[in-house]
Amino acid sequence: MDKSLNKIKTKFKGFNWEIYSQVAINSTNIDDPFRHCDCRIGKNKGFCNHFWIGVIYSLKEKYFKTSDWTLTTLPSDFAQKLSQVKVISGNKGEKQLVPSSFKKKKLSDPATKRPSKNVTKQWAISSYTNPHKQYTVTLYKNMSWACSCPHWVYRKAICKHIRECQSKSYS
Ligand SMILES: [Zn+2]
Numbered sequence: 001m002d003k004s005l006n007k008i009k010t011k012f013k014g015f016n017w018e019i020y021s022q023v024a025i026n027s028t029n030i031d032d033p034f035r036h037c038d039c040r041i042g043k044n045k046g047f048c049n050h051f052w053i054g055v056i057y058s059l060k061e062k063y064f065k066t067s068d069w070t071l072t073t074l075p076s077d078f079a080q081k082l083s084q085v086k087v088i089s090g091n092k093g094e095k096q097l098v099p100s101s102f103k104k105k106k107l108s109d110p111a112t113k114r115p116s117k118n119v120t121k122q123w124a125i126s127s128y129t130n131p132h133k134q135y136t137v138t139l140y141k142n143m144s145w146a147c148s149c150p151h152w153v154y155r156k157a158i159c160k161h162i163r164e165c166q167s168k169s170y171s
């Protein structure tokens with residue numbers, strides 16, 4: 001993007017088509033802004049939808065003010081359209097025009113992977129009878145213990161696994 005010219009290149013992508021559109025609006029050319037678009041209307045220097053996207057983007061980036069626009073009457077729903085979109089930075093640093101309600105997806109929420117807040121520590125202890133099996137021993141903030149083995153789950157008895165972890169954590 002050529003900042004001095006406020007040139008905006010946009011790419012519109014469909015399933016089997018792509019339209020490249022360029023708009024450059026600044027104080028010196030606002031009466032006849034530079035525009036180029038691959039689409040049929042744009043080729044004839046018309047004001048196509050792609051052009052208006054560029055205009056909206058330029059306004060969002062404060063390249064000019066709506067009141068400076070004298071070239072055409074703005075579409076009647078223009079102000080509404082303008083309030084419905086915002087500019088965000090994409091993952092590759094590219095700018096995107098998205099609906100105002102759009103929220104960036106978080107790649108992963110670490111909070112969901114972390115054990116519950118009340119957990120002080122957790123251990124994975126191999127079963128004594130079956131080395132392929134592992135039980136999870138948990139020490140809670142209130143100093144109570146739990147284990148995922150049947151001994152604890154069904155009888156709530158302090159099992160070997162908990163004892164092992166107790167000796168580990170107190171030694
Ligand atoms: Zn166009």
Ligand SMILES: [Zn+2]
Pocket residue numbers: 135147148149150151152159160161162
């Ligand atoms: Zn156990």
